[in-house]
Amino acid sequence: MRCCAISRNAIWRLPTSASVTEPSASGKPSVKSILKQSTSALDKIPKSVQPSAKSLIHDIYRAETEKDARTAYQRFQDRYKAKYPKAVENLMKDEASLFTFYLYPAEHGQHIRSTSVIESAFATVRLRTAKRRGQGTMATTLAMVFKLAERAQKRWRRLRGYKLIPKSLNGINFINRTEKILAA
Structure with missing residues (x-):
């Protein structure tokens, strides 16, 4: 019985793959699957164009900073909005969620990107x-x-950066996956 209580109260607050659904207990947005978002957008593009679109989507979530990710996102929009508006709309509806990834520590990146931890x-x-x-x-x-x-x-393997999990759960801010230090 204790096992189930732990999974409901603690595990669901952890990120599982970058995109906003609703705020977690820490006040930060929770995350959805990047894989699910990108495949649903790619489904609306012909197979012959999918490899180039996929590389642009990968540029979004593999960027070092949120600014670089937004630039890649804009490139995707500019390139495909005229020909494939449904694909662009699909990514646009989850726009904020694509950039949630940058609110968490860099050490958690590998785990957040996985489809379902x-x-x-x-x-x-x-x-x-x-x-x-x-x-x-x-x-x-x-x-x-x-x-x-x-x-x-x-x-089970220990998560990378597992010591940062309490900081994430307690709402410590991370900007571009590094801890934001407030000047006193």
Whole structure:
């Protein structure tokens, strides 16, 4: 039972792949998947043009600073707005979310870019519970999930920059993925 309380209260506040949905408990925007955003925009472009569009989208979230990312975003708009307005509109509706990535520490970049950190961590539990039909009572199901998660955590890797997680959760500001220090 304690395992589920931890996952609901703490894990959902962590970023999982750059884009705004709603503010988290820390006051910072949470994140959506860059992969999902880019593929939905690319679906609206013909296959022959997708490689060049994909490289422009990659330039957006691989840029060193938010300013460089916004420049790449503008290049994408200028290049494709006339021919493929639906693709540009798709990215425009999530414009703010594309730049949320720069509000978190640089060390967390690799983890934020991944498609689903939480889903991969609990894949063992999901796969096992799907195969077992009729898990019995709620108590036995929770016990099984807890034991599976406990066993799976032996293979989990520590996040890069894990010491910065409390800062992110407590609302410390990061500008261009570096901590913003206020002058006293």
